Amino acid sequence: xxxxxxxxxxxxxxxxxxxxxxxxxxxxxxxxxxxxxxxxxxxxxxxxxxxxxxxxxxxxxxxxxxxxxxxxxxxxxxxxxxxxxxxxxxxxxxxxxxxxxxxxxxxxxxxxxxxxxxxxxxxxxxxxxxxxxxxxxxxxxxxxxxxxxxxxxxxxxxxxxxxxxxxxxxxxxxxxxxxxxxxxxxxxxxxxxxxxxxxxxxxxxxxxxxxxxxxxxxxxxxxxxxxxxxxxxxxxxxxxxxxxxxxxxxxxxxxxxxxxxxxxxx
Amino acid sequence: xxxxxxxxxxxxxxxxxxxxxxxxxxxxxxxxxxxxxxxxxxxxxxxxxxxxxxxxxxxxxxxxxxxxxxxxxxxxxxxxxxxxxxxxxxxxxxxxxxxxxxxxxxxxxxxxxxxxxxxxxxxxxxxxxxxxxxxxxxxxxxxxxxxxxxxxxxxxxxxxxxxxxxxxxxxxxxxxxxxxxxxxxxxxxxxxxxxxxxxxxxxxxxxxxxxxxxxxxxxxxxxxxxxxxxxxxxxxxxxxxxxxxxxxxxxxxxxxxxxxxxxxxxxxxxxxxxxxxxxxxxxxxxxxxxxxxxxxxxxxxxxxxxxxxxx
Numbered sequence: 001x002x003x004x005x006x007x008x009x010x011x012x013x014x015x016x017x018x019x020x021x022x023x024x025x026x027x028x029x030x031x032x033x034x035x036x037x038x039x040x041x042x043x044x045x046x047x048x049x050x051x052x053x054x055x056x057x058x059x060x061x062x063x064x065x066x067x068x069x070x071x072x073x074x075x076x077x078x079x080x081x082x083x084x085x086x087x088x089x090x091x092x093x094x095x096x097x098x099x100x101x102x103x104x105x106x107x108x109x110x111x112x113x114x115x116x117x118x119x120x121x122x123x124x125x126x127x128x129x130x131x132x133x134x135x136x137x138x139x140x141x142x143x144x145x146x147x148x149x150x151x152x153x154x155x156x157x158x159x160x161x162x163x164x165x166x167x168x169x170x171x172x173x174x175x176x177x178x179x180x181x182x183x184x185x186x187x188x189x190x191x192x193x194x195x196x197x198x199x200x201x202x203x204x205x206x207x208x209x210x211x212x213x214x215x216x217x218x219x220x221x222x223x224x225x226x227x228x229x230x231x232x233x234x235x236x237x238x239x240x241x242x243x244x245x246x247x248x249x250x251x252x253x254x255x256x257x258x259x260x261x262x263x264x265x266x
Numbered sequence: 267x268x269x270x271x272x273x274x275x276x277x278x279x280x281x282x283x284x285x286x287x288x289x290x291x292x293x294x295x296x297x298x299x300x301x302x303x304x305x306x307x308x309x310x311x312x313x314x315x316x317x318x319x320x321x322x323x324x325x326x327x328x329x330x331x332x333x334x335x336x337x338x339x340x341x342x343x344x345x346x347x348x349x350x351x352x353x354x355x356x357x358x359x360x361x362x363x364x365x366x367x368x369x370x371x372x373x374x375x376x377x378x379x380x381x382x383x384x385x386x387x388x389x390x391x392x393x394x395x396x397x398x399x400x401x402x403x404x405x406x407x408x409x410x411x412x413x414x415x416x417x418x419x420x421x422x423x424x425x426x427x428x429x430x431x432x433x434x435x436x437x438x439x440x441x442x443x444x445x446x447x448x449x450x451x452x453x454x455x456x457x458x459x460x461x462x463x464x465x466x467x468x469x470x471x472x473x474x475x476x477x478x479x480x481x482x483x484x485x486x487x488x489x490x491x492x493x494x495x496x497x498x499x500x501x502x503x504x505x506x507x508x509x510x511x512x513x514x515x516x517x518x519x520x521x522x523x524x525x526x527x528x529x530x531x532x533x534x535x536x537x538x539x540x541x542x543x544x545x546x547x548x549x550x551x552x553x554x555x556x557x558x559x560x561x562x563x564x565x566x567x568x569x570x571x572x573x574x575x576x577x
Contacts, residue, residue, distance in 0.1 A: 088410070088414060089414040089416070092414060092416060096418070111401075111419075111422065113401075114422055114423070114425075114426045115426055115429055115430070117425070117429055118422045118425045118426045118429065121421075121422065121425050122418055122419070122422050123418075125418050125421040125422060125425065126416070126417075126418025126419075127418070130493075130494055130495050131494060131495045131496055132425065132428055132494040132495075132496050132497050133496050136425075136429070153429075154429045154430065
């Protein structure tokens with residue numbers, strides 16, 4: 001993957017420095033720093049309990065970190081927004097417009113009591129869409145894009161399979177064209193063919209909309225397909241950080257070597 | 267005028283409680299549509315019977331007030347009769363069934379058909395004050411959503427109605443936006459009454475006893491029912507008139523009159539209906555046996571309720 005154009009961007013979309021979060025004496029996330037540029041996908045890999053999700057929640061403003069800052073620079077110039085210093089209303093608005101969060105468990109990200117259409121329509125309605133016909137058409141369009149049949153539009157997500165719920169969650173998040181998406185194991189519940197389609201769709205969006213993403217995954221194949229750059233976490237620290245192919249083909253840190261050798265050969 | 271029972275404080279509540287509730291009411295009036303928590307007291311009737319409305323009424327009622335109490339629009343129903351009797355006993359104020367005579371009107375489920383004026387106060391009994399409750403169960407979260415005016419989920423509910431039923435199926439307690447800022451539950455009045463709240467010349471107070479919330483709509487405040495551009499808000503309509511008084515502009519109740527399928531449609535606002543009949547209006551079934559019996563029953567019940575009988 002050619003990373004050269006990325007280096008030409010003036011300032012990062014997301015600038016993270018010295019991020020740390022402890023739960024009691026346990027440091028779930030320790031001194032993590034990185035920059036994310038527009039249109040770039042960062043993969044975060046590591047084993048269970050390595051602090052990946054905590055990092056993601058700190059980035060998205062869901063958790064307040066103990067140390068460090070997260071700066072969001074939507075326009076590529078001027079000082080970025082300090083995500084954790086923003087008033088909550090602004091942060092919520094950000095999360096409904098320019099950002100998105102895809103949960104590991106679709107039940108956390110969906111409204112299980114209302115239909116698929118209403119789930120997809122929630123973000124547009126939250127920012128002022130008031131035409132039922134348009135909202136519904138948009139929902140139907142997105143349902144098709146995540147490969148769910150159109151006659152499921154009025155069904156509740158509880159009647160969906162796990163994989164369909166995850167696809168619905170993606171549609172719900174991507175419907176109003178966010179610029180930055182946080183994904184926590186997004187392809188976990190999907191069957192192989194849909195996973196491939198979804199990865200295609202995500203890559204397509206990244207290139208066409210300049211969508212940036214932070215993807216937490218333990219699946220190195222997903223990371224290789226989607227991520228431009230890779231960050232390897234262990235015990236809350238980023239032990240290795242580099243271009244995806246570089247990290248996977250020539251791992252330096254012993255833990256990364258272990259990770260690569262234990263998964264990729266399968 | 268009935269002598270007020272000297273064994274209790276005027277208006278039943280003690281002075282400190284009334285003071286506390288009045289402060290909550292003042293705050294509610296200052297922030298239209300905002301739910302003000304208050305220390306709700308135990309009242310001598312069960313939750314769900316109007317304990318919130320009674321506490322508000324008891325806090326603002328004075329010796330010169332004239333009180334009207336309605337339940338489902340009618341003065342002659344159990345809830346209305348017992349609350350009216352309660353206030354006659356603990357305050358000695360004059361009570362009335364005539365909307366135009368009343369200075370305070372405590373209501374459950376309806377706004378009177380007769381337009382109210384600026385010297386009248388309408389007090390609603392509210393079971394569930396939180397319009398966001400059915401979309402968001404956590405009180406901490408709903409309060410935050412109100413604080414941030416984060417109201418997208420209200421339209422998710424309306425969207426869901428249209429997708430399931432083809433129209434917005436909510437027929438009562440229809441959510442409104444007050445003063446362009448707070449989404450408010452107008453208590454279980456039919457949506458037929460929602461337009462009467464908008465820019466109304468009278469003060470509207472809402473009391474929820476179980477949930478311990480008071481909120482208000484001051485006079486001449488905008489109250490807009492939520493809707494979609496292509497599914498605009500509309501009120502119920504009937505293709506018939508009141509069987510007793512012939513009114514075509516009032517909210518109709520269906521009354522089953524026998525076990526052979528006989529039924530009448532009559533105004534739910536009993537004072538409005540009686541007033542029209544007294545003025546000589548007649549509905550299609552006014553002369554029928556069932557119509558006559560119904561109107562006789564309504565008159566008898568209300569006469570009894572307004573009598574001087576001891577509770």
